[in-house]
Amino acid sequence: MTDMLVRLYALPAQPRSPLADGIGIHRAMAPERRLVVPWIEQTFGSGWAGEAEAAFASTPTRMHIAVFQDRIVGFACHDVTALGFFGPTGVDEAMRGRGIGEALLRESLTAMRNAGYGYAIIGGVGPADFYRRAVGAIEIPDSTPGIYAEMLFPDPLPAEH
Ligand SMILES: CC(C)(COP(=O)(O)OP(=O)(O)OC[C@H]1O[C@@H](n2cnc3c(N)ncnc32)[C@H](O)[C@@H]1OP(=O)(O)O)[C@@H](O)C(=O)NCCC(=O)NCCS
Structure with a gap:
């Protein structure tokens, strides 16, 4: 759970993994909030849904989404839990490996x-490895647990009896 650093002034000109046909990426708009946040909660849990709500709290939003056949298949947030931070991000499991994660990352950055x-x-x-390969990210030493040190985790494991 380390943090990584990306040089925005040196982003690779071309994606390593081209985006598959039929998939669109756009910056989410407020009317999409009540479609996007429940999908994130259902797919990735309440912690990331909370961050997604924060991403919708400005105009323009700090949320990009991927759409395939009129439904959301991925998302990426930035400037949410801390300024200057990318994430969270996630892609529908069935849609991984088609360049969506990298495209969302590049749009957000x-x-x-x-x-x-x-x-x-x-x-x-x-x-x-995904971040290293896609945008040359490097690990930041001593960044675990970083800003999350005192965070209350939203989906705790059931207590043992
Ligand atoms: C990480 C994630 C967003 C990647 O999305 P994706 O759409 O599958 O990624 P892409 O298709 O754009 O992959 C781009 C490249 O990264 C590689 N890659 C993808 N996921 C990877 C992973 N978990 N580890 C290492 N490399 C990975 C791909 O193989 C591809 O390289 P290639 O073109 O040489 O084959 C997706 O796996 C996901 O949602 N994971 C669960 C949530 C998560 O971990 N989010 C990140 C929290 S920090």
Whole structure:
């Protein structure tokens, strides 16, 4: 669960994994909030749904979504739990490996670069290799548990009796 750093001024010009045909990526709009947040809660849990709600609390939103056949298949947030942070992000399990995760990442990081950031931090990373390969992210030493140290986790394991 380390944090990673991305040089926004040196984003790769071309995606490593091209986006499959028929998939669109756009910055989410307020009218989509009540479709997007429940999907995130159902698919990835209440913690990420809370972050998604925060992403919808500004105009423009800090939320990009991927759409396939008129339904949401992925999302990415930025500037949510801390300023300058990318995440959370997730792609429908059945739709992984089609370039959606990388496309969402690049759109979000481009929005952050356009907002004036020089670097982005990917908070509490799971798949470090994905970020390393897609945008040259590097691990930040001593960043675990980082900003999440005192966080109350929303989906605790049931207590043992
Ligand atoms: C991580 C995630 C968003 C990637 O989405 P995706 O749409 O499958 O990713 P892409 O198809 O754009 O993959 C881009 C490249 O990264 C690689 N990659 C994808 N997931 C990876 C992972 N978990 N670890 C290492 N490499 C990965 C792909 O193989 C691909 O490389 P290739 O073109 O050389 O084959 C998706 O697996 C996911 O939703 N995971 C669960 C939630 C999660 O962990 N989110 C991140 C929290 S920090």
